[in-house]
Amino acid sequence: MFLRMLGESFVRQRRRKLLAGLAILLGTTAVTAMLALATTIGDRIHSELAVYGANIAVYPKADTLDVKIGDQTLRPATGGAYLHESDLEKLHGIFWANNITGLSPELDATISLGKMDAVPPAPVPAVGFWFQHNFGSAKSSLITGATQLHPWWKLQGSAPRENNQIVLGAALAKDLKVAIGDRLMVLGVSDVAEPATVTGILTTGDATETKAVFSLSSLQQYAGLPDAVSRVDVSARTKPEDAFARKDPDSLAPKQRDIWYCRPYANSIAYQIREAIPGAEAQQVRQVEQSEGTILERIAGLMWLVSAAALLAAAVAVSAAMATAVLERRTEIGLMRSLGASKGRIASLFYAEAGLLALIAGVVGYAVGSLLAALLTAKIFGEPSGITQRFAMEHAFNPVLLPVVLAMALLVAIAGSTASIRSALRMDPSTVLRSNA
Secondary structure, X not given: OHHHHHHHHHHOOHHHHHHHXXXXXXXXXXXXXXXXXXXXXXXXXXXXXXXXXXXXXXXXXXXXXXXXXXXEEEOOOOOOOOEEHHHHHHHHHOOOHHHEEEEEEEEEEEEEEEEXXXXXXXXXXXXXXXXXXXXXXXXXXXXXXXXXXXXXXXXXXXXXXXOOEEEEEHHHHHHHOOOOOOEEEXXXXXXXXXXXXXXXXXXXXXXXXXXXXEEHHHHHHHHOOOOEEOEEEEXXXXXXXXXXXXXXXXXXXXXXXXXXXXXXXXXXXXXXXXXXXOOEEEEEOHHHHHHHHHHHHHHHHHHHHHHHHHHHHHHHHHHHHHXXXXXXXXXXXXXXXXXXOOHHHHHHHHHHHHHHHHHHHHHHHHHHHHHHHHHHHHHHHOOOOOOOHHXXXXXXXXXXXXXXXXXXXXXXXXXXXHHHHHHHHOOOHHHHHHHOO
């Protein structure tokens, strides 16, 4: 009987219900779009800001030791301080290993270069990098290296892939009057010069333009420094820095330290890197990290404001529609009361009607909001504007958001209906029926 009454009640006053449903639909559409953007925007912002470089830098700890003499702070020359390339595999075992999106170790050294003619090789600064290196684990693959962490670099030609290949910085290539395809003699720690082909000219806008660029393994061989690394740049997805992130974990109580350790702050990831790699000192690059945190905080605040405004507007619209609907159904309510229907029974009928309307509008709002989020993502971050079915299924619809959106839709419908339903239940049935006689 209750379901029959609910069905008959739901199909009546279609215009009022359409207005209330449209208000809920618009509210849930806005909320879905904001939530869908919020779940992915951190990674999007991180990838966009990756053009400014890594957000964590790793050095040998000996290079960070300062010596104070009086009021002067001196840093000793530590030419023999290196990290071990093989130790980088230990990063797969840290708590936030999956948040590491890029890695670029480098080795600084000095080698001698000369043309193939009688000109003897002359010492020049050199640097070795990973290029298209597979740093993946058993569960995932990660192709990373210098060009991935320095996307503003302009490489004319190709990266060195073999021991007999070399890339020259633009300034060094100009000084040596060397072009792509030329061959040079490379002299390292051995007494035998080896030929190498110039495969590219690198423009970076920094001191790297004055250096000879090798693959990391090649320079380790030329310099006689097997497994040596001077520095490691790390790019990681992180949580924006707050006051808790800046605390010293060693000064915290065990419970607080565990909370700090298990949050993806740049400081906590750097702390775990220091634990994993012997003799390493890891620090966040504050310019990149703080810019990312500031942008995310402002965007998150704007999203919450838009979502709250949309839900508030939907609740007001539902309240107005329900108030009009209740006013028009006074006679029906008075008749049910006079026939013995309890206030709870009548209230449950109206709440069930509002809830069913909220569920229908919520599902439609979820679908529309998800597609809107995909369109906004494509527009803001420059992805293809033509959203195919595959793109929509893989990138637009997040099933985790559906119950959240439906819960919000129900909350809006109940909150908007409560005042009108309470007003209807306070009516005197005899007065209502007499006035409509």
